[in-house]
Structures are given as structure tokens and as C-alpha cells.
Amino acid sequence: MATKKQEAEPTTNFSKYIRWFWMLFTAGVLAVVFIFLLASWGAFGEMPDHTVLENPRTNLATEIISSDGQTLGKFYFNDNRTPVGYEDLPQDLVNALIATEDARFEQHSGVDAIGTLRAVVKLGSGGGASTISQQLAKQLFHGEGSKNIVERILQKVKEWIIAIRLERQYTKEEIIAQYFNIYDFLNNADGIRSAARIYFGKEPKDLTLKESAMLVGMFKNSALYNPLRNAEGVKNRRNTVLSQMEKYGYITETVKDSLQKTELDVKYTPESHREGIATYFRGYLDSFMKEWIKDNPKPDGTKWNLYNDGLKIYTTIDSRMQQYAEDAVQKHMAKLQKEFFHQNTPDRNPTAPFLDLSKEEIDALLRNSMRQSERWRHMKYDLGKSNKEIEESFQKPIQMSVFAWKEGKPSEIDTIMKPIDSIRYYKTFLRTGMMSMDPQTGHVKAWVGGMNYRHFQYDMVKQGKRQVGSTFKPFVYATAVDQLHLSPCDEFPNTPFCIEKDKYGNIEDWCPKNSDGKYGGNLTLKNALANSVNTVTARLMDKVGPETVIELVDKLGVDSEIPPVPSIALGTADLSVYEMVGAYSTFANKGVYTKPVMVTTIEDKNGTILYQFKPETRDVVGEETAYVTVKLLEGVTRGGSGTRLRGNWGVNNQVYKEVITGYPYEFENPIAGKTGTTQNQSDGWFMGMVPNLVTGVWVGGEDRSVHFRTITYGQGATMALPIWGMYMKSCYADETLNISKADFEAPENLSIRVDCDSPADNDNVIQEEKETPDDLEF
Structure with missing residues (x-):
């Protein structure tokens, strides 16, 4: 027969285990809370404060706007980003993002507890747990994750804290808009506005359902899912987005099935300083703005950055008239140049393209042009080459792309040519200038x-x-x-x-x-x-x-x-x-x-007027x-x-x-x-x-x-x-x-x-x- 002491021992041991469990659990919770507190205090690296959250540090391209409200081009170094508001995003684009990236976006406050628990239990095999707010926090404030497990955990903690702060600072709509504006879609397509213009030649508000699905699909990895290099992969990813939209009731199965059979229909429209409309005007404007910036500092005395501060330059150029002018120049110059080439064949003009010049005069002219070339300047002042070395380099054939008219349109020809011959080649082309x-x-x-x-x-x-x-x-x-x-x-x-x-x-x-x-x-x-x-x-x-x-x-x-x-x-x-x-x-x-x-x-990025022209007449x-x-x-x-x-x-x-x-x-x-x-x-x-x-x-x-x-x-x-x-x-x-x-x-x-x-x-x-x-x- 067991004694009272023997009967009490199991109960005592079990109580001890319970106490230890709760002590460890409480310590764990306190440790987690302490880690979050330390992170929020900046112990693991700088954390954004209220003012930084209000004005995230993102580089914004300067936008050049025509008199009829069209974007003529932009000034930027690395980030061709022009933000748009939530009201400028089509509903299909927003729905595609939520269905694919964060189905419970409207219910959580920055961190999705259900998604996080699922990720922990399945060790990430069931999909990630990052909400749209967390992904925005990651892109705005700490970038790609570290490979070190400890650092990665600390980054995740910071990401959660920032996401919660973003949810308190902004509305859901503002977070959606920021997320679209911050993402890099590659090929100078920084943010949704540049992406819509570059991949489809239109503004975001004009994107169709399947176009929206393609761009949202690129959020997974724009380097891998890029329509210029991996059209088939992008199409498959787009179809996954459409399936997610059907799963959560944003589109019907019939719509999903019909759109999944279509091609991407990308209309690649690159945006660079040397391409697009009004390129020569933009070249003039670059000089104009640099002079204006010299004489007009910011209120704090620092200089405006033409390429990062998101200025808006409203111009008098009418995009329709500009296009008509460029079309007229292109059509006529192609035909006129064809006739010029016809008249300056070696049989008709042995000194082509020059007339009334001797060989000595032509050689002198080419030498002068050689010394005024960018190649000469680079080799002379950047590389420190002697005149003899530079002149010899002009006689060595190299690979280059040269201008040519092809079927009445400007084109390029890849060729191997001596730089001195390329100078003579370019002199065969008639030039033009036009202003209205x-x-x-x-x-x-x-x-x-x-x-x-x-x-x-x-x-x-x-x-x-x-x-x-x-x-x-x-x-x-x-x-x-x-x-x-x-x-x-x-x-x-x-x-x-x-x-x-x-x-x-x-x-x-x-x-x-x-x-x-x-x-x-x-x-x-x-x-x-x-x-x-x-x-x-x-x-x-x-x-x-x-x-x-x-x-x-x-x-x-x-x-x-x-x-x-x-x-x-x-x-x-x-x-x-x-x-x-x-x-x-x-x-x-x-x-x-x-x-x-x-x-x-x-204007600055907030719409504050910095300059307004005053007519000069006499x-x-x-x-x-x-x-x-x-x-x-x-x-x-x-x-x-x-x-x-x-x-x-x-x-x-x-x-x-x-x-x-x-x-x-x-x-x-x-x-x-x-x-x-x-x-x-x-x-x-x-x-x-x-x-x-x-x-x-x-x-x-x-x-x-x-x-x-x-x-x-x-x-x-x-x-x-x-x-x-x-x-x-x-x-x-x-x-x-x-x-x-x-x-x-x-x-x-x-x-x-x-x-x-x-x-x-x-x-x-x-x-x-x-x-x-x-x-x-x-």
C-alpha cells in the first residue's frame, strides 16, 4: 500500500514541469518582446522614424510634361520613377496584386498571423508569409535579406515593425500605391507608371486585365519573369495570377480561361535620354535646367537634383505637333537623302560626299573633325594618349553600329569600320533643324x-x-x-x-x-x-x-x-x-x-511651384x-x-x-x-x-x-x-x-x-x- 509521500511525488513533479513550462514560455515571450523593443529602438540597426516614414527616401525622376498633358520624357540616373496615386490604378491591377501577394490584405494590420503561422509550421514550403506592407517595408528600408540566419531573423523582425508602423501611418490604398511605385520592373521601368509606359506604351489607368496580371506576375522576380528575355515564363506566371484572381472571386472561370490562351502583346517602348519623342528639345532642356538649378537653391540652401528629386517641368511643346514635325522630317529626309546618295556615287562624284574640294582639303577637313570628336577627347584627356597614338587608333577597324535609313525610317547597321571612315560616312548625311x-x-x-x-x-x-x-x-x-x-x-x-x-x-x-x-x-x-x-x-x-x-x-x-x-x-x-x-x-x-x-x-514633387515664366515682349x-x-x-x-x-x-x-x-x-x-x-x-x-x-x-x-x-x-x-x-x-x-x-x-x-x-x-x-x-x- 502506497504511502501519502509516494502519492504526492508525481503531483509535485508534474507541477514543477508546469511551472518550468510557463517560466520558459513567459521568458520566451518576454525575449521576443524584448527583441522587438530593441529592434524598434534601433539596437539592430537604424529604424525609420515618423518623419522618414512620412517621406520615404526614394529617387524620383524629373518628368517633362507637354502643354497637352503628355509625358515627353524624364531625367534620371538609375531610377526612372514617377509616382502615381491610388486613384490612377485600375481596379484589375489592385485585385491582381491582392489575390496573388496578400489575400488577407484588408483584414490584417501589417502582419498576417495566419500566414506567418503556416510558414513556421511548414518551414516555408507552403509559401511565404510576407504581406504587401512587409514587402513595401523591405523595399523601402532594408532591401534584400542576408544569408546569415541570425541576421535574416533580425531583418524579419525589423520588417514586421516597419510594416505595422506603415499601416498606422498610411491608408491601405496609400500602401498599395507605394508598393506599385517602388518596385523595379527592369529595363528602366521603375514603378508602375514607367512599367506601363515601357512594356505597353500606355498610362497605368489604361492597362487591361491581362496586362495588369502580367505586371503583377513580375513582382515574384522581375529578373526571371521579364517579357523581353523570358516571354514563355512570363506568360505562365501571368496565368498563375489570373488563376489566383479566379480563386478569390475577382474574375470568372470563363474570363480566366479565355485570357490564359492569349499572348502577352507587349509593346516595348523604351524610355531613355536618346529615345522617344522630342529628344533634341530634351537635350536643350537639360542645359536649361542645370542653369536654373545653379540660380535657384532649395529653401535649405542645398541644390536641387535634376535626376532624383522628382521635379515636374511643364513645357510649351505640344506632343501632337511635335509628333507631326518629327514625322515630316523623317519622311522627307529619307527621300531627300536617297536622292543625295544617288547623285554622289563614286562614278558621278569621286570626292563624294564633298564637292569642289581637293584631296588635300578633304584630308584636312577629316583631320579637323577627328580632333573634334568624342573619341579624341576621351583618349586625350581621360586616357592620356599621345596624338600619334590617337591618330593611329582612327586607322584601326573596330566594331560599331552606324546610322542608316532603312525603308524610309531611321535604323542602325552593325559593321566593322575604321573610325576615320565613320567620320566620312556620317558627313554623307544631310542634317535638318525645325522649330514651330x-x-x-x-x-x-x-x-x-x-x-x-x-x-x-x-x-x-x-x-x-x-x-x-x-x-x-x-x-x-x-x-x-x-x-x-x-x-x-x-x-x-x-x-x-x-x-x-x-x-x-x-x-x-x-x-x-x-x-x-x-x-x-x-x-x-x-x-x-x-x-x-x-x-x-x-x-x-x-x-x-x-x-x-x-x-x-x-x-x-x-x-x-x-x-x-x-x-x-x-x-x-x-x-x-x-x-x-x-x-x-x-x-x-x-x-x-x-x-x-x-x-x-x-514644380517640386509635392506640387509646390518653384518657377513660373514671365513673358518677355517689346x-x-x-x-x-x-x-x-x-x-x-x-x-x-x-x-x-x-x-x-x-x-x-x-x-x-x-x-x-x-x-x-x-x-x-x-x-x-x-x-x-x-x-x-x-x-x-x-x-x-x-x-x-x-x-x-x-x-x-x-x-x-x-x-x-x-x-x-x-x-x-x-x-x-x-x-x-x-x-x-x-x-x-x-x-x-x-x-x-x-x-x-x-x-x-x-x-x-x-x-x-x-x-x-x-x-x-x-x-x-x-x-x-x-x-x-x-x-x-x-
Whole structure:
């Protein structure tokens, strides 16, 4: 029979075990609590405080926004990130994320207890337990996990604490938006907005269900599930997301099954500094912003970072007009270049692409270009190579990608070529510059500095300056009208004329000749300008003097230095497209010069306005003088070198059919314009104006020795005018732009006669328009 002592021993031992269990359990709980407390106090590494949680440190790209609300491009180093709000996310995208990553997102407060317990019991084999809030915490504040188990556990603790704090700091919607904004989808697709634009060419709000599913599927591992490298894997992952959405009732089984059979339909639209729309304008804007940042520090005295601070730059560029301009340039330059190559085969021109140069002159030109190249600069100053070593490197074939026109579109060719040969190769391409502006506001609507920014980075809108030819003549005429009160109907002799030496500081007599070699009789100023008659322009220059013309041109916004000699009347000065458009706009704006505007507003990432432009205007000539000048320029498109803008001029001429793009234009509305062609056809210009839009176009070679041999192709009416014509046809076809077809407004009490009754108004057709294809044989 057991004693009382023996009966008590098991009970005592069991109680002891119970006490030890609860002691250990309590100690464990306290230890866990203590670890969490230590982590929250920063004992295991810095933890974000309230202010950091409110403003997470993420690099935000600076966004360039067009006047019609489209993103033209961005400035960024590594992070092409532009955040969007929850309201900009389609519901399918949100549902796909919750169904795939965190089905109980709406029920937990940062940590999913059920998911965590499942992960612990199954040792992670049943799936991870990280909530969307935890994943956001991980990406915002501590990145990838450590391989060390202890460090990994401590990181997980920190992740839980931050997730709970995020849930207290933000709404569920804000956490969703932040998660989409922070993720790197690769290929410069940082955040959902960049991802939607780069992979599908659209804004996030426009994503379809299957597109949303694909992007959410990339959250698992964007390096592995990337549509550019692993389309099949991405499709399978997308289908998994669709299955999850069906599982949790967001879509029906029928919808799931139908979408799983579809292709990805990715529309890869890369966003980089050298690709996309308005690349040359963005190049200009980069310089503009760096200058602005120098003079405008942050409130705390530090400098703004163009690439990380998430600024918003609101520009005057209209994305529709910009696209029309780029399309016109591309279409015409491809055809014009084809003809240039045809005329510069080795048989036709042994010194191609150069004309009128000896071998010694060509070698000197290439050597000079070699020393100005980026390759020379890099080897000389970055690598410290000697001149001899650098010159030898230019003679060694290397692998490179070079520009080429392919089926009328810019393309690249992978080849092996000597760097010196590549310099000569690039000189075979004609260049172009184009700018379009509202003359009343000064807002620049389109800016095309070249054909392809990746290969031709020199901007021919503002950087490049070339001889302007006859497009300078309206400045002489405007000066004469302003100073002498002349009328377009006044007549001048079309006879040889000289300005004697020393009269205006010129060292010898200046006796310009007419380009067609024809003289005799009298011409009205209207006909003389329409046909670019040099003798009449010289007579006007003699009456007003170079200094007076330069004074007017200076007021018209031309900053380039112009020598005070009579020959400037024929366009010997080198000016930019930017200067010319600003100057011509003064005539369309009733004599008031408005400085071209490209940036209207700059905001920080919170929408605070940092800069707002103030119009810069000044009165230059009277309204009457401006109107008379416009009427003179209208004559160019009615009976002069701009006639091909009307009707079917030249339709029977096969040369023009093949080379002039977009013809016939058949404009019937008032157009004021002027063509320009420089000596040897090195430069072709066209300046065209309607009441609310002024556009300038230049086309030519990089070097003046690169040009067409004859004026049939080398004149401004063939090289530059077609770009203007195609651009304006597109602008008029887009009725949302409201481009004017009205008459230029006449001033009240007009005292100068502008409507000439002479039948000669439309009788004079310039000789350069009459040349035939036979002139091209050489």
C-alpha cells in the first residue's frame, strides 16, 4: 500500500514541469518582446522614424510634361520613377496584386498571423508569409535579406515593425500605391507608371486585365519573369495570377480561361535620354535646367537634383505637333537623302560626299573633325594618349553600329569600320533643324534638332547656325518699309546695281547679280521679294544702310553677331532656326517681339511651384510695317518660290514627284513665307507663317562642301519647304489644334497700299523653279 509521500511525488513533479513550462514560455515571450523593443529602438540597426516614414527616401525622376498633358520624357540616373496615386490604378491591377501577394490584405494590420503561422509550421514550403506592407517595408528600408540566419531573423523582425508602423501611418490604398511605385520592373521601368509606359506604351489607368496580371506576375522576380528575355515564363506566371484572381472571386472561370490562351502583346517602348519623342528639345532642356538649378537653391540652401528629386517641368511643346514635325522630317529626309546618295556615287562624284574640294582639303577637313570628336577627347584627356597614338587608333577597324535609313525610317547597321571612315560616312548625311512657335504667346510647339538624336546629337535648332540666304531679305524690306514708308506696289529697276566701296565700310564695290541672270524693266517690291531679285534688295540696302538693318534684326531677337556690310542683305550671316523663328514671329504678332518660351512652370514633387515664366515682349516695328511685311511675304507663296504650296504646281515633273514628299499640298489659306538658298546650294531654308503659327526649317550638310550640285534639288523650296508642307497638312488635319486658316489681321487706318492691281503680280516665276532633271547629269 502506497504511502501519502509516494502519492504526492508525481503531483509535485508534474507541477514543477508546469511551472518550468510557463517560466520558459513567459521568458520566451518576454525575449521576443524584448527583441522587438530593441529592434524598434534601433539596437539592430537604424529604424525609420515618423518623419522618414512620412517621406520615404526614394529617387524620383524629373518628368517633362507637354502643354497637352503628355509625358515627353524624364531625367534620371538609375531610377526612372514617377509616382502615381491610388486613384490612377485600375481596379484589375489592385485585385491582381491582392489575390496573388496578400489575400488577407484588408483584414490584417501589417502582419498576417495566419500566414506567418503556416510558414513556421511548414518551414516555408507552403509559401511565404510576407504581406504587401512587409514587402513595401523591405523595399523601402532594408532591401534584400542576408544569408546569415541570425541576421535574416533580425531583418524579419525589423520588417514586421516597419510594416505595422506603415499601416498606422498610411491608408491601405496609400500602401498599395507605394508598393506599385517602388518596385523595379527592369529595363528602366521603375514603378508602375514607367512599367506601363515601357512594356505597353500606355498610362497605368489604361492597362487591361491581362496586362495588369502580367505586371503583377513580375513582382515574384522581375529578373526571371521579364517579357523581353523570358516571354514563355512570363506568360505562365501571368496565368498563375489570373488563376489566383479566379480563386478569390475577382474574375470568372470563363474570363480566366479565355485570357490564359492569349499572348502577352507587349509593346516595348523604351524610355531613355536618346529615345522617344522630342529628344533634341530634351537635350536643350537639360542645359536649361542645370542653369536654373545653379540660380535657384532649395529653401535649405542645398541644390536641387535634376535626376532624383522628382521635379515636374511643364513645357510649351505640344506632343501632337511635335509628333507631326518629327514625322515630316523623317519622311522627307529619307527621300531627300536617297536622292543625295544617288547623285554622289563614286562614278558621278569621286570626292563624294564633298564637292569642289581637293584631296588635300578633304584630308584636312577629316583631320579637323577627328580632333573634334568624342573619341579624341576621351583618349586625350581621360586616357592620356599621345596624338600619334590617337591618330593611329582612327586607322584601326573596330566594331560599331552606324546610322542608316532603312525603308524610309531611321535604323542602325552593325559593321566593322575604321573610325576615320565613320567620320566620312556620317558627313554623307544631310542634317535638318525645325522649330514651330505661336507668335502671340511665344510658346514653342515643336522642336526637331535633327534626324536621330542617338547618332546626330548636335542640335540644329539652337546650337547650329548657318547662312540664311534669302530668308534674310524680309528684314531689309521691313527696314525700308519702316524707314521710307514704302509699299509692296512701289516699283524699282531690275538693272545691275553696285554699292561703291567704302560707303558702308566695305573694301570693294559690291555688285550682286540675280540668280537667274536676267535683268530689265521695273519690278514691284512684292514681285522682287517673291522672286528673290538681288538687285532690288541691294537698292533697298543702299537706301537704309546695313547698320539700320542690323539694329532692326537685333530688336527681333537675333543675338548672333552680324557684320555691318551690304552683303548681309543676301543672307551671308550665320543664324539659328531659333533666332529666325523668333524674328519672323514679330511680323505675325503685329510688330511685337515675344521671346520664345519653352518652360512655363517647374514644380517640386509635392506640387509646390518653384518657377513660373514671365513673358518677355517689346515693340519693334509699328503694326502697319509688320502687316505690310506679311503681305510682301504672302506674295512668295502666291507667285514666287513658295508657289508649290498651292494647287498642283510641278505635278508633271517626275523629279519633284520622286523627291518632294507629301506633294501636292494644295493649301488655299493665306500663307506668308520665304525660301532661302545659299551659295552652292549648301543651305536650304523655308520660313512659313499663318496668323497663329510660325515655323522655320533648315536643311543642309554638316560641312558647306556637302551639297547638291544643282539648284533643282539644292534650293530651299526642295530641301526645306516640303517638311513645312507635310507638317502643316498634319496640323490642319487635327482640328483640335485650331491652327488658323484666316487672313492676317490688318491694322486700322492702313495708309500703305498693299493690294497691287498689276497683272505682273503672278507673272514672274523664278528661274530656279524651271530647271529640269537634265540639269543633274554630271
